[in-house]
Amino acid sequence: MTEKLFWSDMYCRVFDAKVIAVEETRVQLDRTAFNPRGGGLVSDTGTLGGLRVAEVTKDGESIFHVMQEPVPWSVGEVLHGELDWDRRYRIMRMHTSAHILSAVVHRESGALITGNQISPDESRVDFNLADFDKEKIASYVDGANRAVSRGLDVKTYFMKREEALATPGFVKLANAMPPTLAELRIVQIGDVDTQADGGVHVANTREIGKVAVVKTENKGKDNRRLYFTVQDAGV
Ligand SMILES: [Zn+2]
Numbered sequence: 001m002t003e004k005l006f007w008s009d010m011y012c013r014v015f016d017a018k019v020i021a022v023e024e025t026r027v028q029l030d031r032t033a034f035n036p037r038g039g040g041l042v043s044d045t046g047t048l049g050g051l052r053v054a055e056v057t058k059d060g061e062s063i064f065h066v067m068q069e070p071v072p073w074s075v076g077e078v079l080h081g082e083l084d085w086d087r088r089y090r091i092m093r094m095h096t097s098a099h100i101l102s103a104v105v106h107r108e109s110g111a112l113i114t115g116n117q118i119s120p121d122e123s124r125v126d127f128n129l130a131d132f133d134k135e136k137i138a139s140y141v142d143g144a145n146r147a148v149s150r151g152l153d154v155k156t157y158f159m160k161r162e163e164a165l166a167t168p169g170f171v172k173l174a175n176a177m178p179p180t181l182a183e184l185r186i187v188q189i190g191d192v193d194t195q196a197d198g199g200v201h202v203a204n205t206r207e208i209g210k211v212a213v214v215k216t217e218n219k220g221k222d223n224r225r226l227y228f229t230v231q232d233a234g235v
Helices: 085-109 134-149 161-166
Strands: 014-023 026-029 046-048 051-059 062-067 078-083 112-117 123-128 154-160 183-189 193-196 210-218 223-231
Touching: 078 085, 085 112, 085 123, 085 134, 085 183, 085 193, 085 210, 085 223, 134 210, 154 161, 161 183
Parallel strands: none
Antiparallel strands: 014 026, 014 078, 026 062, 046 051, 046 078, 051 062, 112 123, 123 223, 154 183, 183 193, 210 223
């Protein structure tokens, strides 16, 4: 079991950790600040013991740091880890933006979110929506930016699984939540969005800057895909 430093401090960018298992190019640590791929988010990258971390994956509660070459370390060794922080911080801004944008689209249109992909440069959210014209998109993005500029605090806390499941809207991706977990992590963005979520977010929506549409696509009859990015405020 790996202590999730990316949950206790989402701004943790350097850390030291002990190797608990090695297997060819993969290493498990007793604690890590590397957020693994999942929930629509790409994984963090960075260095571990001075070597490149290509990707970080998870399988149940196990987190694997996938290195570019066979792991030279043995169990018990202490390694220094460093995230590619600029990349991670953009992932945090993008992810909180995706939650806000999804909440606004859902509130205004009733559409459900059918998928998302959060990457540092460009992200996307898929909506189950028949009608998605330019004017509507602009009004949703305006709505998201109004929420962003209100400077809402983003809080995380834990809730009993049954309690979270019984709260309407909290568990949007029920299948993604391992049934073994007794408690779910909840992410609350001011009064805009609250849901069970395992990913990394900014602490305040002001850090997002501005949400901007890149393009939209029709993916089947009722499926609309919105590509967006984040820009520094004032751009
Ligand atoms: Zn999320």
